[in-house]
Amino acid sequence: MSFSAKNTVIIILGPTGVGKTALSILIAKALGTEIISADSMQIYRHMDIGTAKPSAEELRAIPHHMIDILSPAESFSAGMFRERAKEAIDGLLAKNRIPIIVGGTGLYIRSLTEGLFEGPGADWPLREKLMEDEKIHGSGHLYKYLCEIDPAAAEKISPNDLRRTVRALEVSLKEDKKISECRQLSTKPADYNFIKIGLSRDREELYRMIEERVDKMMEEGLLDETGRLLSMAPERTALQALGYREMEQCLEGSIGLEEAVRLTKKRTKMYAKRQMTWFRKEQGINWVDITGLVSADDIYEKVLNKVEILREIIYS
Known part of the structure:
Protein backbone atom coordinates (compact mmCIF):
# COMPACT_ATOMS: atom_id res chain seq x y z
CA MET A 1 0.00 0.00 0.00
CA PHE A 117 -19.49 -7.90 26.57
CA GLU A 118 -21.17 -11.29 26.78
CA GLY A 119 -21.09 -11.78 30.54
CA PRO A 120 -21.73 -14.99 32.48
CA GLY A 121 -24.17 -17.63 31.34
CA ALA A 122 -27.84 -17.42 32.21
CA ASP A 123 -28.76 -18.07 35.84
CA TRP A 124 -32.38 -19.18 35.46
CA PRO A 125 -33.20 -19.51 39.18
CA LEU A 126 -31.92 -15.96 39.76
CA ARG A 127 -33.90 -14.66 36.79
CA GLU A 128 -37.06 -16.34 38.08
CA LYS A 129 -36.53 -14.79 41.50
CA LEU A 130 -36.08 -11.33 39.97
CA MET A 131 -39.19 -11.74 37.84
CA GLU A 132 -41.14 -12.85 40.91
CA ASP A 133 -39.95 -9.72 42.76
CA GLU A 134 -41.22 -7.59 39.88
CA LYS A 135 -44.64 -9.26 40.12
CA ILE A 136 -44.82 -8.82 43.90
CA HIS A 137 -43.64 -5.20 44.08
CA GLY A 138 -45.10 -3.95 40.83
CA SER A 139 -43.93 -2.74 37.44
CA GLY A 140 -40.73 -0.72 37.58
CA HIS A 141 -39.46 -2.24 40.83
CA LEU A 142 -36.43 -3.91 39.23
CA TYR A 143 -35.54 -0.84 37.21
CA LYS A 144 -35.54 1.28 40.39
CA TYR A 145 -33.27 -1.32 41.99
CA LEU A 146 -30.91 -1.16 39.01
CA CYS A 147 -30.84 2.64 39.25
CA GLU A 148 -29.73 2.29 42.87
CA ILE A 149 -26.95 -0.25 42.36
CA ASP A 150 -25.72 0.73 38.87
CA PRO A 151 -27.03 4.09 37.60
CA ALA A 152 -24.60 4.04 34.66
CA ALA A 153 -26.14 0.81 33.36
CA ALA A 154 -29.69 2.03 34.02
CA GLU A 155 -29.07 5.13 31.88
CA LYS A 156 -28.57 2.88 28.85
CA ILE A 157 -31.73 0.82 29.41
CA SER A 158 -35.33 1.89 28.89
CA PRO A 159 -37.43 1.69 32.08
CA ASN A 160 -39.84 -0.45 30.05
CA ASP A 161 -37.19 -2.96 28.93
CA LEU A 162 -37.65 -5.64 31.58
CA ARG A 163 -35.53 -8.23 29.76
CA ARG A 164 -32.41 -6.05 29.69
CA THR A 165 -33.04 -4.83 33.22
CA VAL A 166 -33.17 -8.41 34.50
CA ARG A 167 -29.98 -9.28 32.59
CA ALA A 168 -28.14 -6.27 34.03
CA LEU A 169 -29.15 -7.21 37.56
CA GLU A 170 -28.31 -10.86 36.94
CA VAL A 171 -24.76 -10.01 35.84
CA SER A 172 -24.21 -7.51 38.65
CA LEU A 173 -25.42 -9.92 41.33
CA LYS A 174 -23.49 -12.91 39.95
CA GLU A 175 -20.23 -11.02 39.37
CA ASP A 176 -20.51 -9.00 42.59
CA LYS A 177 -19.72 -5.85 40.63
CA LYS A 178 -21.66 -3.42 38.47
CA ILE A 179 -22.39 -4.56 34.92
CA SER A 180 -21.04 -1.21 33.69
CA GLU A 181 -17.72 -2.04 35.39
CA CYS A 182 -17.73 -5.55 33.91
CA ARG A 183 -18.19 -4.07 30.43
CA GLN A 184 -15.26 -1.68 30.89
CA LEU A 185 -13.01 -4.52 32.02
CA SER A 186 -13.90 -7.04 29.33
CA THR A 187 -14.89 -5.02 26.25
Whole structure:
Protein backbone atom coordinates (compact mmCIF):
# COMPACT_ATOMS: atom_id res chain seq x y z
CA MET A 1 0.00 0.00 0.00
CA SER A 2 1.44 3.35 -0.96
CA PHE A 3 -0.96 5.04 1.46
CA SER A 4 0.13 4.44 5.05
CA ALA A 5 -2.92 2.33 5.79
CA LYS A 6 -1.53 -0.44 7.94
CA ASN A 7 -4.41 -2.12 9.76
CA THR A 8 -6.93 0.16 8.04
CA VAL A 9 -10.46 -1.21 7.65
CA ILE A 10 -13.22 0.64 5.80
CA ILE A 11 -16.77 0.29 7.14
CA ILE A 12 -19.79 1.28 5.05
CA LEU A 13 -22.95 1.41 7.13
CA GLY A 14 -26.47 2.78 7.03
CA PRO A 15 -30.11 1.72 6.99
CA THR A 16 -31.51 -1.03 4.83
CA GLY A 17 -32.06 -0.05 1.21
CA VAL A 18 -29.95 3.13 1.34
CA GLY A 19 -27.40 2.04 -1.29
CA LYS A 20 -24.52 0.46 0.65
CA THR A 21 -23.97 -2.55 -1.62
CA ALA A 22 -23.57 -0.62 -4.86
CA LEU A 23 -21.12 1.81 -3.24
CA SER A 24 -19.07 -0.97 -1.67
CA ILE A 25 -18.66 -2.73 -5.02
CA LEU A 26 -17.20 0.39 -6.63
CA ILE A 27 -14.84 1.08 -3.72
CA ALA A 28 -13.70 -2.56 -3.68
CA LYS A 29 -12.98 -2.42 -7.42
CA ALA A 30 -11.02 0.81 -7.00
CA LEU A 31 -8.91 -0.71 -4.22
CA GLY A 32 -8.62 -4.22 -5.64
CA THR A 33 -9.92 -5.68 -2.40
CA GLU A 34 -12.73 -7.82 -0.96
CA ILE A 35 -15.91 -7.25 1.01
CA ILE A 36 -17.00 -8.61 4.39
CA SER A 37 -20.76 -8.57 4.91
CA ALA A 38 -22.03 -7.35 8.29
CA ASP A 39 -25.64 -8.40 7.70
CA SER A 40 -27.15 -10.86 10.16
CA MET A 41 -29.42 -12.42 7.52
CA GLN A 42 -27.11 -12.58 4.49
CA ILE A 43 -25.08 -15.21 6.31
CA TYR A 44 -27.84 -17.74 5.52
CA ARG A 45 -27.95 -19.88 2.41
CA HIS A 46 -31.13 -20.05 0.30
CA MET A 47 -32.24 -16.60 1.50
CA ASP A 48 -31.27 -14.51 -1.50
CA ILE A 49 -34.30 -12.43 -2.40
CA GLY A 50 -35.53 -11.43 1.05
CA THR A 51 -32.09 -10.40 2.30
CA ALA A 52 -31.20 -8.46 -0.87
CA LYS A 53 -27.87 -10.21 -1.25
CA PRO A 54 -25.43 -8.90 -3.86
CA SER A 55 -26.30 -10.25 -7.29
CA ALA A 56 -24.50 -13.24 -8.80
CA GLU A 57 -22.71 -10.80 -11.10
CA GLU A 58 -21.55 -8.67 -8.15
CA LEU A 59 -20.38 -11.74 -6.25
CA ARG A 60 -18.37 -12.85 -9.28
CA ALA A 61 -16.82 -9.40 -9.66
CA ILE A 62 -15.80 -8.97 -6.01
CA PRO A 63 -15.09 -11.77 -3.51
CA HIS A 64 -17.42 -11.54 -0.51
CA HIS A 65 -17.01 -13.01 2.98
CA MET A 66 -19.74 -13.85 5.52
CA ILE A 67 -22.40 -14.57 2.89
CA ASP A 68 -24.06 -18.00 2.54
CA ILE A 69 -22.09 -19.56 5.39
CA LEU A 70 -24.94 -21.15 7.41
CA SER A 71 -28.13 -23.11 6.87
CA PRO A 72 -31.37 -21.31 7.83
CA ALA A 73 -31.78 -23.59 10.86
CA GLU A 74 -28.51 -22.48 12.49
CA SER A 75 -28.06 -19.62 14.94
CA PHE A 76 -25.28 -17.05 14.86
CA SER A 77 -24.13 -14.43 17.36
CA ALA A 78 -22.30 -11.13 17.24
CA GLY A 79 -19.40 -12.81 19.03
CA MET A 80 -19.18 -15.46 16.32
CA PHE A 81 -19.32 -12.73 13.68
CA ARG A 82 -16.47 -10.88 15.37
CA GLU A 83 -14.20 -13.92 15.32
CA ARG A 84 -14.92 -14.86 11.70
CA ALA A 85 -14.72 -11.27 10.51
CA LYS A 86 -11.35 -10.81 12.21
CA GLU A 87 -10.03 -13.88 10.40
CA ALA A 88 -11.13 -12.43 7.06
CA ILE A 89 -9.75 -8.98 7.91
CA ASP A 90 -6.37 -10.34 8.97
CA GLY A 91 -6.17 -12.47 5.84
CA LEU A 92 -6.76 -9.46 3.61
CA LEU A 93 -4.38 -7.20 5.53
CA ALA A 94 -1.69 -9.87 5.22
CA LYS A 95 -2.07 -9.53 1.44
CA ASN A 96 -1.83 -5.72 1.68
CA ARG A 97 -5.51 -5.26 0.90
CA ILE A 98 -7.79 -2.91 2.79
CA PRO A 99 -10.89 -4.84 3.91
CA ILE A 100 -14.31 -3.29 3.36
CA ILE A 101 -17.04 -4.16 5.86
CA VAL A 102 -20.56 -3.47 4.60
CA GLY A 103 -23.83 -3.86 6.45
CA GLY A 104 -26.61 -2.58 8.60
CA THR A 105 -26.42 -4.92 11.60
CA GLY A 106 -25.19 -2.43 14.16
CA LEU A 107 -24.24 -4.98 16.81
CA TYR A 108 -22.01 -6.84 14.35
CA ILE A 109 -20.18 -3.64 13.49
CA ARG A 110 -19.92 -2.61 17.13
CA SER A 111 -18.46 -6.02 18.01
CA LEU A 112 -15.41 -4.96 15.99
CA THR A 113 -15.23 -1.22 16.67
CA GLU A 114 -15.95 -1.37 20.40
CA GLY A 115 -15.84 -5.04 21.37
CA LEU A 116 -18.49 -7.15 23.04
CA PHE A 117 -19.49 -7.90 26.57
CA GLU A 118 -21.17 -11.29 26.78
CA GLY A 119 -21.09 -11.78 30.54
CA PRO A 120 -21.73 -14.99 32.48
CA GLY A 121 -24.17 -17.63 31.34
CA ALA A 122 -27.84 -17.42 32.21
CA ASP A 123 -28.76 -18.07 35.84
CA TRP A 124 -32.38 -19.18 35.46
CA PRO A 125 -33.20 -19.51 39.18
CA LEU A 126 -31.92 -15.96 39.76
CA ARG A 127 -33.90 -14.66 36.79
CA GLU A 128 -37.06 -16.34 38.08
CA LYS A 129 -36.53 -14.79 41.50
CA LEU A 130 -36.08 -11.33 39.97
CA MET A 131 -39.19 -11.74 37.84
CA GLU A 132 -41.14 -12.85 40.91
CA ASP A 133 -39.95 -9.72 42.76
CA GLU A 134 -41.22 -7.59 39.88
CA LYS A 135 -44.64 -9.26 40.12
CA ILE A 136 -44.82 -8.82 43.90
CA HIS A 137 -43.64 -5.20 44.08
CA GLY A 138 -45.10 -3.95 40.83
CA SER A 139 -43.93 -2.74 37.44
CA GLY A 140 -40.73 -0.72 37.58
CA HIS A 141 -39.46 -2.24 40.83
CA LEU A 142 -36.43 -3.91 39.23
CA TYR A 143 -35.54 -0.84 37.21
CA LYS A 144 -35.54 1.28 40.39
CA TYR A 145 -33.27 -1.32 41.99
CA LEU A 146 -30.91 -1.16 39.01
CA CYS A 147 -30.84 2.64 39.25
CA GLU A 148 -29.73 2.29 42.87
CA ILE A 149 -26.95 -0.25 42.36
CA ASP A 150 -25.72 0.73 38.87
CA PRO A 151 -27.03 4.09 37.60
CA ALA A 152 -24.60 4.04 34.66
CA ALA A 153 -26.14 0.81 33.36
CA ALA A 154 -29.69 2.03 34.02
CA GLU A 155 -29.07 5.13 31.88
CA LYS A 156 -28.57 2.88 28.85
CA ILE A 157 -31.73 0.82 29.41
CA SER A 158 -35.33 1.89 28.89
CA PRO A 159 -37.43 1.69 32.08
CA ASN A 160 -39.84 -0.45 30.05
CA ASP A 161 -37.19 -2.96 28.93
CA LEU A 162 -37.65 -5.64 31.58
CA ARG A 163 -35.53 -8.23 29.76
CA ARG A 164 -32.41 -6.05 29.69
CA THR A 165 -33.04 -4.83 33.22
CA VAL A 166 -33.17 -8.41 34.50
CA ARG A 167 -29.98 -9.28 32.59
CA ALA A 168 -28.14 -6.27 34.03
CA LEU A 169 -29.15 -7.21 37.56
CA GLU A 170 -28.31 -10.86 36.94
CA VAL A 171 -24.76 -10.01 35.84
CA SER A 172 -24.21 -7.51 38.65
CA LEU A 173 -25.42 -9.92 41.33
CA LYS A 174 -23.49 -12.91 39.95
CA GLU A 175 -20.23 -11.02 39.37
CA ASP A 176 -20.51 -9.00 42.59
CA LYS A 177 -19.72 -5.85 40.63
CA LYS A 178 -21.66 -3.42 38.47
CA ILE A 179 -22.39 -4.56 34.92
CA SER A 180 -21.04 -1.21 33.69
CA GLU A 181 -17.72 -2.04 35.39
CA CYS A 182 -17.73 -5.55 33.91
CA ARG A 183 -18.19 -4.07 30.43
CA GLN A 184 -15.26 -1.68 30.89
CA LEU A 185 -13.01 -4.52 32.02
CA SER A 186 -13.90 -7.04 29.33
CA THR A 187 -14.89 -5.02 26.25
CA LYS A 188 -12.04 -4.20 23.90
CA PRO A 189 -12.22 -2.97 20.31
CA ALA A 190 -10.43 -4.91 17.60
CA ASP A 191 -6.97 -3.50 16.88
CA TYR A 192 -7.67 -1.84 13.53
CA ASN A 193 -7.80 1.68 12.17
CA PHE A 194 -11.47 2.01 11.24
CA ILE A 195 -12.73 4.47 8.65
CA LYS A 196 -16.51 4.57 9.08
CA ILE A 197 -18.68 5.90 6.27
CA GLY A 198 -22.41 6.27 6.89
CA LEU A 199 -24.96 6.71 4.12
CA SER A 200 -28.21 8.55 4.79
CA ARG A 201 -31.20 9.77 2.80
CA ASP A 202 -34.22 11.94 3.38
CA ARG A 203 -36.69 9.75 5.27
CA GLU A 204 -39.49 10.05 2.72
CA GLU A 205 -37.11 9.09 -0.10
CA LEU A 206 -35.72 6.14 1.87
CA TYR A 207 -39.21 4.90 2.70
CA ARG A 208 -40.26 5.16 -0.94
CA MET A 209 -37.17 3.19 -1.97
CA ILE A 210 -37.99 0.54 0.64
CA GLU A 211 -41.49 0.16 -0.77
CA GLU A 212 -40.08 -0.21 -4.29
CA ARG A 213 -37.56 -2.73 -3.03
CA VAL A 214 -40.24 -4.88 -1.41
CA ASP A 215 -42.29 -4.77 -4.61
CA LYS A 216 -39.22 -5.93 -6.54
CA MET A 217 -38.67 -8.76 -4.05
CA MET A 218 -42.22 -9.92 -4.61
CA GLU A 219 -41.73 -9.85 -8.38
CA GLU A 220 -38.53 -11.87 -8.00
CA GLY A 221 -40.31 -14.58 -5.99
CA LEU A 222 -40.06 -13.87 -2.26
CA LEU A 223 -43.21 -15.87 -1.56
CA ASP A 224 -41.86 -18.93 -3.38
CA GLU A 225 -38.48 -18.56 -1.68
CA THR A 226 -40.21 -18.55 1.70
CA GLY A 227 -42.12 -21.70 0.78
CA ARG A 228 -38.90 -23.49 -0.13
CA LEU A 229 -37.31 -22.42 3.16
CA LEU A 230 -40.27 -23.72 5.13
CA SER A 231 -39.93 -27.11 3.48
CA MET A 232 -36.18 -27.17 4.20
CA ALA A 233 -36.09 -25.90 7.76
CA PRO A 234 -39.35 -25.98 9.71
CA GLU A 235 -37.33 -25.47 12.91
CA ARG A 236 -35.57 -22.36 11.71
CA THR A 237 -33.93 -19.29 13.14
CA ALA A 238 -33.56 -17.27 9.96
CA LEU A 239 -37.21 -17.25 8.96
CA GLN A 240 -37.90 -14.67 11.65
CA ALA A 241 -36.28 -12.14 9.29
CA LEU A 242 -38.27 -9.28 7.82
CA GLY A 243 -40.30 -10.33 4.83
CA TYR A 244 -40.05 -14.04 5.48
CA ARG A 245 -42.21 -14.11 8.58
CA GLU A 246 -44.92 -12.11 6.78
CA MET A 247 -44.78 -14.43 3.76
CA GLU A 248 -44.97 -17.42 6.10
CA GLN A 249 -48.15 -16.02 7.64
CA CYS A 250 -49.54 -15.64 4.13
CA LEU A 251 -48.66 -19.22 3.19
CA GLU A 252 -50.27 -20.47 6.39
CA GLY A 253 -53.44 -18.57 5.50
CA SER A 254 -53.51 -16.32 8.55
CA ILE A 255 -53.19 -13.16 6.41
CA GLY A 256 -53.66 -12.37 2.72
CA LEU A 257 -50.87 -11.57 0.28
CA GLU A 258 -51.72 -7.88 0.13
CA GLU A 259 -51.55 -7.63 3.92
CA ALA A 260 -48.26 -9.57 3.99
CA VAL A 261 -46.72 -7.08 1.56
CA ARG A 262 -48.10 -4.12 3.51
CA LEU A 263 -46.69 -5.46 6.78
CA THR A 264 -43.31 -6.16 5.18
CA LYS A 265 -43.07 -2.57 3.98
CA LYS A 266 -44.22 -1.16 7.31
CA ARG A 267 -41.87 -3.27 9.41
CA THR A 268 -38.92 -2.66 7.10
CA LYS A 269 -39.41 1.09 7.46
CA MET A 270 -39.55 0.69 11.24
CA TYR A 271 -36.35 -1.35 11.11
CA ALA A 272 -34.61 1.32 9.01
CA LYS A 273 -35.62 3.92 11.59
CA ARG A 274 -34.17 1.80 14.41
CA GLN A 275 -30.96 1.34 12.44
CA MET A 276 -30.52 5.09 12.06
CA THR A 277 -31.22 5.63 15.75
CA TRP A 278 -28.50 3.08 16.56
CA PHE A 279 -25.94 4.45 14.13
CA ARG A 280 -26.51 8.08 15.14
CA LYS A 281 -25.18 7.13 18.58
CA GLU A 282 -21.95 5.76 17.12
CA GLN A 283 -18.81 7.86 17.24
CA GLY A 284 -16.50 8.75 14.36
CA ILE A 285 -18.83 8.13 11.42
CA ASN A 286 -18.30 10.18 8.26
CA TRP A 287 -21.93 10.78 7.28
CA VAL A 288 -22.79 11.42 3.64
CA ASP A 289 -26.33 12.45 2.68
CA ILE A 290 -27.06 10.89 -0.71
CA THR A 291 -30.64 12.12 -1.04
CA GLY A 292 -31.61 12.41 -4.69
CA LEU A 293 -28.82 10.15 -5.93
CA VAL A 294 -29.73 6.86 -7.60
CA SER A 295 -26.72 5.97 -9.75
CA ALA A 296 -23.96 4.05 -7.96
CA ASP A 297 -21.41 6.21 -9.80
CA ASP A 298 -23.01 9.41 -8.49
CA ILE A 299 -23.05 8.05 -4.93
CA TYR A 300 -19.41 7.00 -5.27
CA GLU A 301 -18.37 10.45 -6.49
CA LYS A 302 -20.21 12.23 -3.68
CA VAL A 303 -18.69 9.97 -1.04
CA LEU A 304 -15.20 10.57 -2.43
CA ASN A 305 -15.82 14.32 -2.40
CA LYS A 306 -17.05 14.27 1.19
CA VAL A 307 -14.66 11.76 2.78
CA GLU A 308 -11.16 13.08 2.25
CA ILE A 309 -9.34 10.15 3.82
CA LEU A 310 -11.10 7.69 1.50
CA ARG A 311 -10.18 9.83 -1.49
CA GLU A 312 -6.58 9.86 -0.30
CA ILE A 313 -6.53 6.05 0.03
CA ILE A 314 -8.00 5.45 -3.42
CA TYR A 315 -5.82 7.95 -5.27
CA SER A 316 -2.60 7.34 -3.35
